[in-house]
Structure formats: C-alpha cells, structure tokens
C-alpha cells in the first residue's frame with residue numbers, strides 16, 4: 266500500500282487531499298496542531314488515515330511526529346507540504362512583525378524542516394514525490410502580500426533547488442501554486458476572523474475549491490514515474506492579472 270504524509274490536514278486543502286488520497290487507496294498520515302479535527306477525519310476515513318499532531322514551527326514536535334510516523338510507515342511515497350498561513354493584509358509599513366515571524370516560521374522554516382526529515386528515506390529508497398503547496402502570491406506581487414508572498418516565493422525556489430539536488434535520483438518535486446480559493450479557513454485566519462471581510466472577498470466569485478486542489482494532487486500522484494511536474498499555477502477563471510500601478514504627481 267502506498268503511503269502519504271499530508272501536513273495541515275485539519276482543514277481546507279489538506280483535509281480534502283487526505284480524503285482524496287485515502288479514496289485512491291493510500292495509507293495517509295495527516296498532521297496539524299488541532300488533534301480534535303484530525304480525530305474527526307479519522308472517524309470519517311477509517312484506519313487508512315492516521316492522525317498525528319505536529320506543529321511545524323516546533324522542531325521537537327516534528328521529531329516526535331516523525332518518530333510516531335516511522336512506527337507505522339517504513340517509507341513515504343508522497344509528502345504534501347501543505348501546512349501554511351497568511352496573517353494580515355496590511356501594507357509592510359503597517360504590518361505586525363509578529364505576524365511576519367509566524368508566517369516565516371510556518372511557511373518557510375516549517376516546510377523546510379519537514380522536508381529535511383522526510384527526504385533521506387526517500388533518497389535511500391530511490392523513490393518518492395514531494396508536493397509543495399505554494400501560491401500565485403509567490404510570483405504575483407500585490408499590496409499587502411509582502412511577507413506572505415515572499416514565503417511562497419521561497420517555496421517556489423526551494424522546490425526548484427530540491428530538483429537540482431535530487432538530480433540522479435527518482436525522487437520527484439512539484440510546486441502547486443493556487444490562486445483564489447474558497448471553502449478553507451485561510452481567509453478567516455488571514456483576516457483575523459472578520460467574517461464580513463471574508464464574505465466580501467468571495468462575493469459573486471466562483472473560486473477554486475479544496476476538492477480541485479485535491480484532484481490536482483491526485484493527478485500528479487498517478488503520473489508515470491519518469492514524469493516530473495515542476496510547477497502548476499492554478500487560478501479560478503474569474504481571477505486574472507491586472508496592469509502595474511503607476512503613482513502620478515509623486
């Protein structure tokens with residue numbers, strides 16, 4: 266039976282990816298900080314879903330989680346580095362520095378350390394697939410994107426640098442970069458629980474759904490072993506690019 270580790274499994278993309286991979290016949294380890302949400306997913310998905318509490322910002326928590334995971338799975342076929350968050354939409358000059366630190370700790374350091382733990386066994390087995398969840402924010406600058414976008418630019422370049430280091434092995438790396446997505450907790454977290462602002466963000470827009478990202482992950486997972494998708498940028502049809510801004514009379 267193939268095995269997958271999905272971080273950030275307690276909601277949104279991560280939960281949808283776990284549901285989909287279990288349906289595809291994988292044994293899935295789902296991690297997050299909220300154990301109660303993971304237990305609810307286990308009640309839904311059964312024994313092929315293993316909940317493990319792991320805070321990616323705490324190295325000791327990553328170590329403890331991997332010790333638990335290694336008791337159940339000798340090797341991992343797929344790692345989905347999905348845990349991540351955005352905090353705030355203020356411009357850099359008004360932003361909260363603690364929010365910046367948490368985004369970097371989660372989206373950059375956390376993702377790198379989880380990868381560091383999983384990678385040696387994949388290389389030793391000469392197989393495996395790492396799917397990182399980046400964002401269009403890693404390529405497209407926008408006001409208020411400052412550190413969040415920069416963390417996703419890290420994910421983009423880290424994914425490509427992993428490909429360079431893994432040259433000569435059969436370990437694959439894919440960066441999936443979604444645009445606007447609804448049906449997750451992402452915007453409630455980013456906008457600090459402001460339900461009105463969240464409703465306004467998604468008003469009259471058919472956004473990407475978590476199942477769409479799960480579908481994409483499942484597709485990447487079933488590709489022939491000689492194919493590597495380096496990156497995929499996915500937006501709802503309703504979202505597109507706009508012109509660069511020009512300030513007049515400066």
Ligand SMILES: NC(=O)c1ccc[n+]([C@@H]2O[C@H](COP(=O)([O-])OP(=O)(O)OC[C@H]3O[C@@H](n4cnc5c(N)ncnc54)[C@H](OP(=O)(O)O)[C@@H]3O)[C@@H](O)[C@H]2O)c1
Nearest residue numbers: 273275276277278297298299320321348349446449450451
């Ligand atoms: N929604 C979008 O529009 C969008 C677009 C592009 C990219 N993304 C990216 O997609 C990923 C998933 O986002 P989502 O939309 O599904 O949001 P979500 O519903 O808020 O899910 C985020 C997940 O990350 C986990 N997480 C956060 N901090 C963590 C930590 N310190 N340690 C372990 N787990 C942690 C959360 O679990 P706990 O709180 O239980 O720990 C949760 O399961 C993120 O990397 C996000 O940046 C989202």
